[in-house]
Amino acid sequence: MADLILRDARVEDAATPSDITVTDGRISAVGAAPPAGTCEEIDCAGRVVVPAFVEPHLHLDKALLDGLRANPDGTLAGAISVTGALKADFTHDNVRARARRVVEAAILNGTTVIRAHPDVDPIEGLIGVEVLVELRAAYAHALDLQIVAFPQEGVLRSPGTEKLLRAALAAGADVVGGCTYNEATLEDCRAHVELVLDLAVEHGVPADLHADFGDDASDPRYALAEFIGEQTARRGLGGRVALGHMTSLAGRPPAERARAMAALAAAGVAVVPLPATDLYLGGRGDTTAVRRGVAPVRELWDAGVLTACSSNNVRNAFTPYGSADPLDTALLLAQTGHLSGAADLRRVLRMVTYEAARVVGVHDGYGVRPGARADLLVLDTTAYDDIVLDRPERAWVVKAGRVVARSTRTRELLVP
Ligand SMILES: [Zn+2]
Known part of the structure; x- marks a missing residue:
């Protein structure tokens, strides 16, 4: 049974979002995920996911x-x-x-x-x-x-x-x-x-x-x-x-x-x-x-x-x-x-x-693909090619399928 689903996630430079399913600390599927309500979920809302x-x-x-x-x-x-x-x-x-x-x-x-x-x-x-x-x-x-x-x-x-x-x-x-x-x-x-x-x-x-x-x-x-x-x-x-x-x-x-x-x-x-x-x-x-x-x-x-x-x-x-x-x-x-x-x-x-x-020799099992360790980062951006320029907020940090950190930032342009 899945432990965590990252829904509506843009896997690195993918053109369209998909779901990432995590089971026993590893990515078990990238694509359609099990129905809602079966495990913890993150709604990525189209944000980019990269390996941590x-x-x-x-x-x-x-x-x-x-x-x-x-x-x-x-x-x-x-x-x-x-x-x-x-x-x-x-x-x-x-x-x-x-x-x-x-x-x-x-x-x-x-x-x-x-x-x-x-x-x-x-x-x-x-x-x-x-x-x-x-x-x-x-x-x-x-x-x-x-x-x-x-x-x-x-x-x-x-x-x-x-x-x-x-x-x-x-x-x-x-x-x-x-x-x-x-x-x-x-x-x-x-x-x-x-x-x-x-x-x-x-x-x-x-x-x-x-x-x-x-x-x-x-x-x-x-x-x-x-x-x-x-x-x-x-x-x-x-x-x-x-x-x-x-x-x-x-x-x-x-x-x-x-x-x-x-x-x-x-x-x-x-x-x-x-x-x-x-x-x-x-x-x-x-x-x-x-x-x-x-x-x-x-x-x-x-x-x-x-x-x-x-x-x-x-x-x-x-x-x-x-x-x-x-x-x-x-x-x-x-x-x-x-x-x-x-x-x-x-x-x-x-x-x-x-x-x-x-x-550092941890490349086996590293990445955003089935079988890889679920060490993942949901970045608060939909623009993969701007990551280094924008240095977006690390919205969720996932280690072995478990959320270990969260960050949010609110910026508002106030129009008179
Ligand atoms: Zn040094």
């Missing part, structure tokens, strides 16, 4: 710190320094309180899968991981939370971190993270990559690294794409490695950039631009023609590299903006990536839905 959003890269443990201490100079070094000092005062209680606010905002914004990157290092220890393991259980009705053990302070330059990464994986982290930009030398960056990918193999988990994040693309520490592709292929980790930022890719000469992207595509390594952070921290040393370092999205598409986008941080020294809304990130990426028109905007929408789901 996926945030593949979000730092919940250090969100909402900007009110405590802001970035003094807007640089990456400033962000690491300020956040490192604040992390010394982290407790389970204060991390939990801030992380919960962002998790709840994300659910209201229509996100039902988050890959979170809590810091794991001698300053924060396992506090972030432990809190998120707890929140993963507390919000399981609304959200699938993946936890990345993220060595923000580096591994080689921060002794004790490798041991902590192993402890984080034992404590419930699902993914091993990396942060190559915080190592001192090219040799250490490479050793960091190898160590992270070896841990992924050893523990049978995916890897998700912050990489090639810098303005100076001539610095080989920020040009690791080919090396990461090669090391991924060598370990048979294709389809299980994602790279956040990758800003310096845009600054490499075109032929070199094309080789790097071909290597990523061949190895099955995904790229996740984080435009709010990349734009805020990038180009701080430039005095004229300030660089706006965002990974070259259209070229990544054309090269066949799986590409999603995400919020990264919410209101801290790395990114003093954000509401954990994937549609805000999608619009920012479109505006700064020379992406426009219906075809581009549809692809950008896929970067926070289908392609983000592939990056």
Whole structure:
């Protein structure tokens, strides 16, 4: 028997509405539904239904710190320094309180899968991981939370971190993270990559690294794409490695950039631009023609590299903006990536839905079709091609067939 019917729903870009029937947490039919009165119903009134959003890269443990201490100079070094000092005062209680606010905002914004990157290092220890393991259980009705053990302070330059990464994986982290930009030398960056990918193999988990994040693309520490592709292929980790930022890719000469992207595509390594952070921290040393370092999205598409986008941080020294809304990130990426028109905007929408789901490995059973998980979003619009432009209200958020959030907004033009 059906558990939920979404009646008169426009399935993504369908020309006409139909009914979506949900049984045991999955979509059992798209088309004519059983008669009214047999189960809970949502009258979509012709609104668009899309699969719920996926945030593949979000730092919940250090969100909402900007009110405590802001970035003094807007640089990456400033962000690491300020956040490192604040992390010394982290407790389970204060991390939990801030992380919960962002998790709840994300659910209201229509996100039902988050890959979170809590810091794991001698300053924060396992506090972030432990809190998120707890929140993963507390919000399981609304959200699938993946936890990345993220060595923000580096591994080689921060002794004790490798041991902590192993402890984080034992404590419930699902993914091993990396942060190559915080190592001192090219040799250490490479050793960091190898160590992270070896841990992924050893523990049978995916890897998700912050990489090639810098303005100076001539610095080989920020040009690791080919090396990461090669090391991924060598370990048979294709389809299980994602790279956040990758800003310096845009600054490499075109032929070199094309080789790097071909290597990523061949190895099955995904790229996740984080435009709010990349734009805020990038180009701080430039005095004229300030660089706006965002990974070259259209070229990544054309090269066949799986590409999603995400919020990264919410209101801290790395990114003093954000509401954990994937549609805000999608619009920012479109505006700064020379992406426009219906075809581009549809692809950008896929970067926070289908392609983000592939990056975090939840693509099987994702979508609006019979057999898929009923993680669905009823958007307060009938115009599919305007979703990224309008960022409409998330009228109903459905997780595994259950309504987990509702939003309404009334706007009235008053005529005298
Ligand atoms: Zn990040």
